Amino acid sequence: MTYSKCRVCREPAIIDLPRHNANFCAEHLLQLCRRQVQKAISDHDMLSFDDKILVAVSGGKDSLAVWDILTELGYRADGLYVGLGIGDYSDISYDFTAAFAGERGLDLQTIDLRGEYGYDVPTAAKVTKRVPCSACGLSKRHLFDKAALDGGYDVVVTGHNLDDEAAVLFGNALRWDVEYLARQFPVLPARPGFPKKVKPLVRLTEREMAAWCIVRGIDYQVEECPMALGNKHLAYKEALNAIERESPGSKSAFYLNFVDKMAPILAGHSQAASGELNDCAVCGSPTTGETCAFCRLQDRVSGREPVPVELVLNKKARKAYLAAQSAAEE
């Protein structure tokens, strides 16, 4: 039994959204999500219906939701999944992605890091002695850019949501990292060697995206990436959610007001966006040096013996990972 009513139709609500000071039924939650995506697309000139779109999909709620919403709105969107080689987590994530695409008749392309480039994320993390998310992000950015350019796509869509962007902004603001702040906007315009990249979910929280998937019957990877356990991004999200609980609407005000008010002030402050670039000597991608970061990484780690996931986790993350493995076997 539910007491709260949908703000729109007064039928029983399925979700309370304190930041809107309102409750919604399933139908009007979906309507809210669609409208927020349409507003983001319109406000930031993200997409047109003529665009050939490539969605970066991971099997998680956000990337499957954004693919679902764009397709539902009538956009032409294919998916690209990169197999990162993170043990069972990657295998299960691929299964969710393939099932989603298969059930809807959508075109899904896949790249297997180990099969095609000779390494995986745990091995890269071990060899480079850097946090796993660093090698993961670098690899995905390069491969999505390359696939978009090679495939003649007009734009790459990612599933970054309001919580993701607010957490990144929080981290950048803690350091007043102007270089990163000047690049943290919902649209990255195309440049020579780089496709246009857009984030249509920046007006929606991850709670709303999870709710979208549940209402729409989308099965997704609920478990956390073992490599991300205990990372700073999660700590920033936890801090922001503690603030949001006390002051609903804080996250959206923090990020969306940054986009509205700081974008004009920070315009032109990104050296990476305006600096001169060379062609990578190996792959031809744009780089500030002779060889791009992806090719340097591949050169260091390709062909190495695969490193098991648990060997690159810190003590706390390893404990959580082994508990998850044990639960999965029961």
Added chain:
Amino acid sequence: MIVRLRQPKRQISIEGVRTVNQLLDSLDMNRESFLVIRNGTLVPGDGRLDDDDTIEIRPVVSGG
């Protein structure tokens, strides 16, 4: 009631809580970070819960 938790998957039994918000508060879970699902349907914060319910508390925060 039976409560299924994720990250990692596990199950606990709780009695005496009457609403979703009470349940999340009793487990020290921030309402902004979780959704509660009963029989495949979302239940809002003031949604009533019964001791014979089986529900899932699903975390929504991801770190990738």
